[in-house]
């Protein structure tokens with residue numbers, strides 16, 4: 001009827017638009033979807049793409065059509081090895097895969113579905129892509145937060161352990177001191193001779209020395225943790241410093257029943273910091289006697305090229321391979337506190353002191369056969385940046 005009206009030229013109302021083709025309707029439908037959609041041919045040619053995809057890749061829909069998906073979506077010259085389109089073409093089944101797009105620097109979760117013709121032949125693959133970048137970032141941030149939280153909890157735990165061990169360690173010499181002083185007072189009151197007093201005074205001196213060492217170590221821990229360890233470089237003979245330390249620790253070695261052998265070579269002179277050298281030697285010596293099972297301890301000093309090498313070897317309990325790295329960390333111990341007192345700080349201090357002098361420390365050991373600690377220090381002192 002309307003065509004009759006048209007023919008007669010009497011119509012007032014414009015004609016209705018021709019019915020949209022199936023393809024146009026399909027495209028409208030695709031454009032209304034907020035995710036990326038594209039129809040890909042089995043040879044990777046983009047047959048159709050929706051508005052979201054075009055915007056996502058900063059292109060026009062018609063510019064995408066006819067191009068290869070790997071070129072346009074992944075900036076590649078060949079198909080991706082893990083291409084979900086290829087998987088669907090190969091298997092005729094849907095496939096899901098998460099991929100990074102180098103073009104947009106984002107992550108996409110790709111869902112591919114086979115598109116079949118009336119005869120059941122595969123004519124294309126519908127690719128549906130969701131941007132998962134935000135989800136991934138949120139997951140990574142949550143994992144990072146969890147990691148930091150775990151680290152903080154670990155730090156609190158190790159600080160608590162440290163405080164309980166430290167107070168235990170400090171209490172031991174204080175208790176002994178107290179006892180010795182009580183006995184001294186009793187002896188003085190009873191008018192005992194100098195001989196009896198001497199032994200007790202010796203014990204008192206030993207305990208105060210131990211207390212001083214512990215307090216010094218605690219002070220060093222805070223300085224070391226803040227990387228504020230001071231170094232005053234001067235010309236020093238390592239052999240001489242070792243000999244002095246041996247003399248100072250002779251009673252400790254004696255009580256541990258360890259004979260210390262140090263066949264002093266000629267002088268080995270370098271630019272070092274006295275306190276740091278003393279810390280290195282004292283801590284290694286203390287460990288060698290503490291864990292040396294009463295067997296001889298051998299110390300050697302030698303100059304090798306531009307380095308000085310100090311080795312402290314014992315024949316005691318030894319250290320298991322899995323513990324040999326971690327014992328250089330703060331508060332790390334490989335023995336129970338019940339059998340051997342200690343804060344787990346000695347080797348950490350040795351490592352930090354060696355590092356501040358531009359050197360390093362390492363260990364080689366077998367369980368039950370003893371341990372050898374080797375410290376290497378440059379003769380010329382640390383490089384300027386390390387000072």
Ligand SMILES: Nc1ncnc2c1ncn2[C@@H]1O[C@H](COP(=O)(O)OP(=O)(O)OP(=O)(O)O)[C@@H](O)[C@H]1O
Pocket residue numbers: 283287288291292314316317318319327332333334335341342343344345346347348370371
């Ligand atoms: N010569 C050694 N032989 C066997 N084990 C050792 C030796 N030296 C160190 N260790 C192990 O390494 C751990 C860490 O040593 P470190 O000197 O840092 O701490 P510590 O001796 O336990 O306490 P302190 O802070 O009083 O030195 C020790 O607890 C021990 O398990």
Ligand SMILES: [Mg+2]
Pocket residue numbers: 283286287342345346347
């Ligand atoms: Mg120690």
